[in-house]
Amino acid sequence: MLHGASAMLGASVLADSAVEHYRGSFDNPGMYTPLVVSAVTMAAGIDGASGQWLPRRMRDGMYALSGAVGAIGVGFHTYNVLRRPGGLNWLNAFYAAPIGAPAALSLAGAIGLAADEIAETSHPDRLKLFGIPVGRALSAFTALGLMGTVSEAGLMHFRGSFQNPFMWLPVSLPPIAAALTAKAAIEPAGERDGRPMTRSWLWLTSAMGIAGVGFHAFGVSRAMGGWRNWSQNVVDGPPLPAPPSFSALAIAALAALRLRDLEDA
Amino acid sequence: MSDFEASTPLARDGRAPNVFREGGWTPMRQYSETEEVDFAIVGTGAGGGTLAARLAEKGFSVVAFDAGPFFRPLEDFASDEESQSKLYWLDERIVDGADPLVMGGNNSGKCVGGSTVHFAMVSLRFRPEHFKARTLLGYGADWPVDWREMWGYYDQVERALSISGPLSYPWGPARPAYPYRPHPMNACAQAMAVGCEHMGMKWAPMPLATVSAPRGESPPCVQRGFCRFGCSTNAKQSALVVWIPRALKAGAEVRDLAMVGRVELGSGGQVTGLHYHREGAWRFQKAKNVVVAGYAIETPRLLLNSACPDAPDGLANSSGLVGKYLMTQPNQGVFGRTKEESRWYKGPPILCVSEHWNYCDDKNFPGGYTLMSQGPMPQEWVNIQVGARKLWGSDLRHAMLDYNHMVGMKVVGEGLPSVHNSVTLADEVDQYGLRIPRITYSWTEGDKALIAHSMDQMQGCLEGANATDIFRQEQDTNHLNGTARMGDDPRTSVVNPDGRTWDHPNLWVCDGSTFPTTGGVNPSLTIQAMALRTADRIEALAARGEL
């Protein structure tokens, strides 16, 4: 399940960075990097989730690469913003390279690495990451990831003036899911009710991520020229590949909850 | 009438064009000519269109007349400068004076929606002190309205048009964030921003009346750049797509291709209706009130052309000031070349603003001005090249090759009111048999000082942005104001603060011609704010039985 989430996040980054860097005309050869790396991450995730034909070491190498490239991407995007007139201001936050976006790649890598760690051990309930039980660590990590994605969606929907009421969904549903997941990360052991509330919100968030593609497709259709003007509207309109990153993180959080249940048991 | 003009009205038979649908219609209430409607409004632009919507929404019966056609932008507007000249007032006008004005597409629209159909969408508020320029700053004239009241109406207009602008505006008193987010700045606007920082001036993305996200039936702007030639997507929040649909929905009638030639004066100083030309014949519409909203040339022209034995010098002209104090705004530019490609035809033509010199009083000239980035289309650009650089022949063709490497800025300045600048009637008549206007204009010494100062500033900005081969466009003007000025004293003004003429209690003026001063910003937002105020005042007066 964690590998699957990793693959899904990788796919979202692949499609999103392909469109966005195409918009940027691939001016800097480095702009191809996230395409290659997110494809690699996706491959690692699919491999991990299905047959595991690749040696673990190689898969982990792929995940680690993803984590590193995401961090470097944040640096590049920050540089892109700072060198524009006005530097760090709202205008550049809206229209220059999105500073937080590459972090999704790091998230995908980290989730994948954790997945392999867990698969290796016969006692995942005793596994620790950074000295913290893995279920708790991953819950906290995915909650943070969800909140990062919420801020990016919030910024972009603010740019769009929340002109459609549904644009409030990704800034209202996922924060609740993230808060509940964070609660699962820190609450004392012994909660054995299976956290139905948290799971429901996460499934809802996951479904919202898929539905978001539909909303964004509608957005493209109502821009001038609609789908016939795809060469403008797919690039300039609401990004079709962005919303599933919510789904990927929600699924990862669900997997983390399962580990939490084991730890509690 | 020559054959390139449309001649068949579309708003008739109980329906008007639906601007949001190709071939679409929207129901329209109609009034008979013998029915005395509450308001007959002459003109449907920023003044008349706004007022028609608000008066109809307040329950008055309204008929609005426009001399031009009723377009559906989605199907009628080409991406083409030349053919879109159909939006302009191209009927003959005589210009003279030391600095004859350039008219036509520069400042005059002839279609439903008026000049807002081709305006550059710049939506700025006056500096508060500019409403009391005479008292507080020592030049021009005072407005008989309070800036705080106007700022309330600015809020309303900005919401009605969903202005896309910055979250915090760097100049003037605190104001709410603009309803929609700013548009991205194109290369030329970025060059201006760099230049402003070099000169120590603040800059901001320009607040524009074109939406950066969907709004109602308007899709977001696609940065096509033809804004000054009509927006074919309806992203532009012109009177044609904002106020006219509201007016129709509220029960107003719009008569397109209806040229009003004379307002009829009855007994007791009251007007009784207006004569208009439509479908080949002169007609008469009875009205309890007539509002003239034809902008700074056609408004005084109509008042003067309505002269009659009881008003031999024209309607509302007991002060002798109808047509006087014509003001324009200096619109000089400075341009330069950049090594990089700017491709300045992309995006709305004006995307960056600096109001530094509106709000700074440490200067050697009266008035203030705004600086803005530019993005001319090829015909506009060749016009600037031949006018400013006097180029022709192969020199001209060669200079034009740099089109994609140009950046530039323009000033919109506060032209000073002078009684010598005027609109009068020429002896020549137009296709309707109406005497055409003669427009007399000369810069004052104050204007010249402002222009010189602004060009030095723009040159400094472009140098700071590393532009080369910089040149100046020394002569250009744009928006018009004055000619039916508002005031507190019937001897020195044509209308009172409500837009009501001093001479005829049921004759009103609602457009840029009532401005006592032009302010240092483009006037459309202020014209619309004044129209909202006039509508509220009319409602209040009617409630008190004082209409």
Add this chain to the structure above:
Amino acid sequence: MRDRYPDYDVADKRATPSWNDATRTALDQRLAVHPGPRFLDAAAFATLQALCGRILPQGERTHPVPLAAYVDEKLWLDKRAGFRNAELPPLREAWQRGLAALEAEAQRAYGRGFAALDPASQDALVGRMAAGGLHDPAWGDMPCALFFAERVMAEIPRAYYAHPSAWNEIGFGGPASPRGYVRLDFDKRDPWEAAEAQPGREAEARKANSRVGR
């Protein structure tokens, strides 16, 4: 003149979302302009053609933009600019008088018609007209410099830069609706915009320009 945008043809975009029906109709009409003259007489039209050839020389073109035809069409329709300087007669009269006066000046100075002069002599006369230095009685009360600035230079260059050939020459994106533009920064080009040839890299530009209509 070096071809800055080799193989760029804005008309390649005719069937793309950059052009709508209204634009196609407008440009079809522009390209199908009546060759003229319909308003001017043959002699005045010949003078006008020669004048257009000096205001915007197109010697290198096999199909020059028919500038005189556009001016004649404007006169035939009496399509005015929306204003005229008080010292000028109305549009049609200004052109008729101005062209006749230019012809008279040529005869006076060189003993030949304006159209029959060599380009240098034509340019000399145009230069004097621009500077207000022509005073043949044929001008009447119309100042020649005003005719040059307000009619000749207001109308001939506008006609040229309304033509797709001129847009190709300067790399203008041309019609843009419903599709506008995406990339607005310096040195950024949408795939449907003209590519400028860097010296020595013309082939790249040609390739990009052959794709603007895709």
